[in-house]
Amino acid sequence: MIAQAPQLLENPCCDFINAFPWWFFLLVHVALFGLGAFFAFRSFEAGARGFGWGFTLFALAEVSYMTYHVNLTQFLFAHTVSEVLDGLAFVILFAASLARAGLGALDASRDVGGVR
Amino acid sequence: MPAAVSIAAGTAAAIHVAAIGPHLEESRLFASAFVAMALSQGGWMVLVTLAPSPDRYRAGAVLNGGIALLWLLSRTSGVPVGPHPFAPEPVGTMDALATMAEVVAASGSLALARGLRRSGRRGVRADVPRGLVELGSVALASGFVASLAATTGPHGVGSHACCGSGSTGHVIILAGMLTVLAGVLTLAVRGGGRPASPARGRRTP
Numbered sequence: 001m002i003a004q005a006p007q008l009l010e011n012p013c014c015d016f017i018n019a020f021p022w023w024f025f026l027l028v029h030v031a032l033f034g035l036g037a038f039f040a041f042r043s044f045e046a047g048a049r050g051f052g053w054g055f056t057l058f059a060l061a062e063v064s065y066m067t068y069h070v071n072l073t074q075f076l077f078a079h080t081v082s083e084v085l086d087g088l089a090f091v092i093l094f095a096a097s098l099a100r101a102g103l104g105a106l107d108a109s110r111d112v113g114g115v116r
Numbered sequence: 117m118p119a120a121v122s123i124a125a126g127t128a129a130a131i132h133v134a135a136i137g138p139h140l141e142e143s144r145l146f147a148s149a150f151v152a153m154a155l156s157q158g159g160w161m162v163l164v165t166l167a168p169s170p171d172r173y174r175a176g177a178v179l180n181g182g183i184a185l186l187w188l189l190s191r192t193s194g195v196p197v198g199p200h201p202f203a204p205e206p207v208g209t210m211d212a213l214a215t216m217a218e219v220v221a222a223s224g225s226l227a228l229a230r231g232l233r234r235s236g237r238r239g240v241r242a243d244v245p246r247g248l249v250e251l252g253s254v255a256l257a258s259g260f261v262a263s264l265a266a267t268t269g270p271h272g273v274g275s276h277a278c279c280g281s282g283s284t285g286h287v288i289i290l291a292g293m294l295t296v297l298a299g300v301l302t303l304a305v306r307g308g309g310r311p312a313s314p315a316r317g318r319r320t321p
Binding site for chain 1: 249263283296
């Protein structure tokens, strides 16, 4: 029974994705990489290291996707590595945002204390 | 304009890299010529992206214009050397695009050389992180255009990877990504960029 069940990668759903031209996927990866690298560059320039590293990891995830497109890695390997990098980037960006918000709140309370 | 000229030269270089393999089967002389063209155009693209100057732009005009003229010769009377001397070759999509890119690079280089000379500037040398980011961005754009030119037809089901000569453009895109990242990481290791400027609108006492 289990042996007769549809196997992984034989699912018929969403086959329309294969109709997209290859350059569309490439364009998406290049555009996202450009966005991530630009944000990382500007963040490091402004001295916001947490944001810089978060966006750098995001850009690195796009590089990992590209290794599949140049036939260096397997589809699942490249996508797994990319998702781990994206996850780490997400956590670092969240932590950097919290740290910045916390510092802002601290500054505001100091200002209020000074007035009193 | 400087970015367009660099991307045009990079695109021509990428297409010449993709043409090395097919020409190697035909003639070692032709394959060597394509290696030389790719290296000279790619090297020139790196030079003018990192440190542009009127002399370098003039040299680029001669280089790219000369290669475009050589292509015209090969498609009309044929080149006098190789396995089939004086036999004109047919015009293809990739070589026509490479020639268009060379014409853009040559004419743009002349205009930029003239502009730099008139303004009295000798060119601006980019600092290392910014230079790497600019160079990588040019490689990204060149690789993407070369990929579009080199491949035709739909990809296979279950695979968005490209094949044949198109993979040359993809490898150049990957190299461009790594170069941009090298610039970003250089800036990160340095510990920041420009010194913070005073906020707009804030008055100093």
